[in-house]
Amino acid sequence: MPPADAPQHHEKLRSEDGWRRPAPTEGGSGSSGGGANTTTSPSVVQASLYRDGVQVASPGSLAATFRALRAEPDGMAWIGLARPTEQELLSLAAEFDLHELAVEDAMEAHQRPKLERYGETLFVVLRAARYLDAPEEVDFGELHIFVGADFVITVRHGAAPDLSAVRRRMEESPELLRLGPEAVLYAILDAVVDGYAPVVSGVQNDIDEIETEVFGGDPSVSRRIYELSREVVEFQRATRPLVGMLHGLMAGFAKYGTDEELQRYLRDVADHVTHTSERVDSFRQALTDILTVNATLVTQQQNAEMRALAEAGFEQNEEIKKISSWAAILFAPTLVGTIYGMNFDTMPELSWTFGYPFAIGLMGVVCVSLYFIFKRRDWL
Numbered sequence: 221m222p223p224a225d226a227p228q229h230h231e232k233l234r235s236e237d238g239w240r241r242p243a244p245t246e247g248g249s250g251s252s253g254g255g256a257n258t259t260t261s262p263s264v265v266q267a268s269l270y271r272d273g274v275q276v277a278s279p280g281s282l283a284a285t286f287r288a289l290r291a292e293p294d295g296m297a298w299i300g301l302a303r304p305t306e307q308e309l310l311s312l313a314a315e316f317d318l319h320e321l322a323v324e325d326a327m328e329a330h331q332r333p334k335l336e337r338y339g340e341t342l343f344v345v346l347r348a349a350r351y352l353d354a355p356e357e358v359d360f361g362e363l364h365i366f367v368g369a370d371f372v373i374t375v376r377h378g379a380a381p382d383l384s385a386v387r388r389r390m391e392e393s394p395e396l397l398r399l400g401p402e403a404v405l406y407a408i409l410d411a412v413v414d415g416y417a418p419v420v421s422g423v424q425n426d427i428d429e430i431e432t433e434v435f436g437g438d439p440s441v442s443r444r445i446y447e448l449s450r451e452v453v454e455f456q457r458a459t460r461p462l463v464g465m466l467h468g469l470m471a472g473f474a475k476y477g478t479d480e481e482l483q484r485y486l487r488d489v490a491d492h493v494t495h496t497s498e499r500v501d502s503f504r505q506a507l508t509d510i511l512t513v514n515a516t517l518v519t520q521q522q523n524a525e526m527r528a529l530a531e532a533g534f535e536q537n538e539e540i541k542k543i544s545s546w547a548a549i550l551f552a553p554t555l556v557g558t559i560y561g562m563n564f565d566t567m568p569e570l571s572w573t574f575g576y577p578f579a580i581g582l583m584g585v586v587c588v589s590l591y592f593i594f595k596r597r598d599w600l
Contacts, residue, residue: 273394
């Protein structure tokens with residue numbers, strides 16, 4: 221992909237606004253026409269033709285874009301698609317000679333970030349992310365990019381990333397857009413990487429809240445730790461491969477004659493990716509530590525509860541011992557009194573002069589004996 225002359229300066233591109241998909245009409249992607257008012261396919265977010273960094277046409281369908289590009293030998297087509305149909309991708313593959321494996325990946329989505337070169341075409345898969353404040357979740361999107369000598373095709377799966385602002389600012393910087401498809405690729409990379417910053421801030425805030433909940437004894441914090449850990453792992457899968465991808469692009473600077481301005485631009489993006497990847501790695505370690513601390517605190521709390529239950533059980537046993545001891549002491553005179561209270565005429569002690577004192581004495585001896593026995597065993 222030979223670049224044009226290098227610009228003197230350019231602003232860093234950032235993605236801000238959302239996608240605006242044109243309302244579908246009857247023509248679909250197969251309609252002809254070359255103007256902005258031509259019928260647009262629901263999957264075609266925007267298709268534009270540029271010459272020397274300036275937009276010269278905005279076809280409303282893929283077929284019109286193909287014709288316009290053929291009519292502009294020095295032009296560059298930038299086609300943006302959102303969840304395209306198989307027929308649309310196959311028509312793009314036939315027009316731009318896209319490799320079937322890359323097209324298959326773009327159809328199926330759910331790919332890991334990667335960079336592959338098929339002849340003169342570069343195929344890039346990126347995982348964009350955005351932080352949703354209301355549910356406090358990270359939403360991931362997938363972007364497939366085909367970069368050729370005179371075209372850039374972006375295939376988006378999911379709500380993220382936002383590329384409308386990238387396109388608009390590239391159009392406002394013709395000196396940068398003049399560098400061709402490579403400049404568009406690097407601008408998209410920068411927009412995706414810059415989009416990670418709010419996610420990093422949101423995840424950091426979630427971790428701070430989780431730490432407060434852990435030491436506050438919130439019983440539901442374990443579930444939140446687990447859910448956030450899954451999001452961090454997914455975030456890690458999106459950012460870690462980018463480091464190697466960008467270094468791979470930088471390694472091809474000399475071979476493909478990349479413009480010096482774009483080289484500086486890509487190095488800046490690589491620095492941001494490295495910083496983000498390190499932060500995400502630290503998040504995963506922090507969540508692992510928090511989960512360990514939470515498990516320790518839960519174990520300590522369970523031990524304390526078990527200890528309290530054991531102490532309560534011990535105290536209850538002591539009370540039962542005392543009650544049982546007094547019950548046994550009181551049972552002895554009751555037993556003697558019950559026996560002598562029976563109305564039998566032939567009981568030998570009934571006519572005995574010392575029968576009553578003997579019964580009272582027997583009750584006293586038994587009670588005192590039981591008292592000292594229980595006292596010696598610490599039951600009383």
